[in-house]
Amino acid sequence: MDLDWSIKLVIIFVLLLGSAFFSGSEVALFSLDRKNLQTGLDKSGIIYRYLLNLINFPRRLLVTILVGNTLVNVAVSIVAVALAVDISNYFHLNLDIILPIQIIVITILILIFGELFPKVIASKNPFKFAKIIAIPLNYCSIIIYPVAETITEIIKYTNFGITFLLTFPLKRVPAFYFYLNFYLEYGLGTVQIGLV
Numbered sequence: 001m002d003l004d005w006s007i008k009l010v011i012i013f014v015l016l017l018g019s020a021f022f023s024g025s026e027v028a029l030f031s032l033d034r035k036n037l038q039t040g041l042d043k044s045g046i047i048y049r050y051l052l053n054l055i056n057f058p059r060r061l062l063v064t065i066l067v068g069n070t071l072v073n074v075a076v077s078i079v080a081v082a083l084a085v086d087i088s089n090y091f092h093l094n095l096d097i098i099l100p101i102q103i104i105v106i107t108i109l110i111l112i113f114g115e116l117f118p119k120v121i122a123s124k125n126p127f128k129f130a131k132i133i134a135i136p137l138n139y140c141s142i143i144i145y146p147v148a149e150t151i152t153e154i155i156k157y158t159n160f161g162i163t164f165l166l167t168f169p170l171k172r173v174p175a176f177y178f179y180l181n182f183y184l185e186y187g188l189g190t191v192q193i194g195l196v
Contacts, residue, residue: 029126063151
C-alpha cells in the first residue's frame with residue numbers, strides 16, 4: 001500500500017510540474033517582446049525557430065496552453081481523489097470527511113505551485129523561461145494540435161456568428177424570426193420572440 005501511495009504522490013508532483021509548465025508558458029510567451037527574441041537568440045537556432053513558431057500563432061498557442069493545463073489539472077485531481085480514497089480505506093476514515101480535505105489541499109497546491117508561483121517567475125524572467133519551455137511546449141503543441149485546432153476553429157466561427165448577429169439588421173428580416181422561433185420551439189422548448 002505504501003508503494004502505491006508513493007507512486008501516486010510522485011504522479012501528483014509530476015502533474016503539478018506540468019501545471020506550472022503550462023501556466024508559466026502562458027505568461028512568458030505572451031509577455032515576450034519580439035525584439036528581445038531577435039536580439040537575444042541566434043536566428044538559425046532551434047529555440048528561436050520553435051519560439052517563433054509558437055508566437056506566430058497566438059490563438060493556437062493559447063488554446064494549446066489552456067487545453068494542456070486543463071488536462072494536467074484534471075489528472076492531478078483524479079489521482080488525488082484516488083489517493084484520498086486509499087487513505088480513507090486504509091485508516092478506516094469517513095470518505096465524506098477525507099474528500100473535502102483532499103479538495104482543499106489539492107486546490108491550494110495547484111493554486112500556489114501550479115499557477116501563482118510559475119506565473120510570478122515567468123513574469124520576472126520571460127525570456128529565460130521561454131528558452132526553457134520552447135522545445136517541450138512545441139512538442140506539446142504538436143500532440144495537442146488536433147484538439148487545439150478544432151477549438152480554435154470553433155472560436156473563430158462562434159465569434160463570426162456573434163458578430164454577424166449583433167451587426168445584422170434583424171428588424172428588417174421577419175423570416176429570421178420565423179426560423180428562430182421554429183428552432184427554439186422544436187429544439188429548446190417553447191419560446192416566443194416578437195418583432196421589436
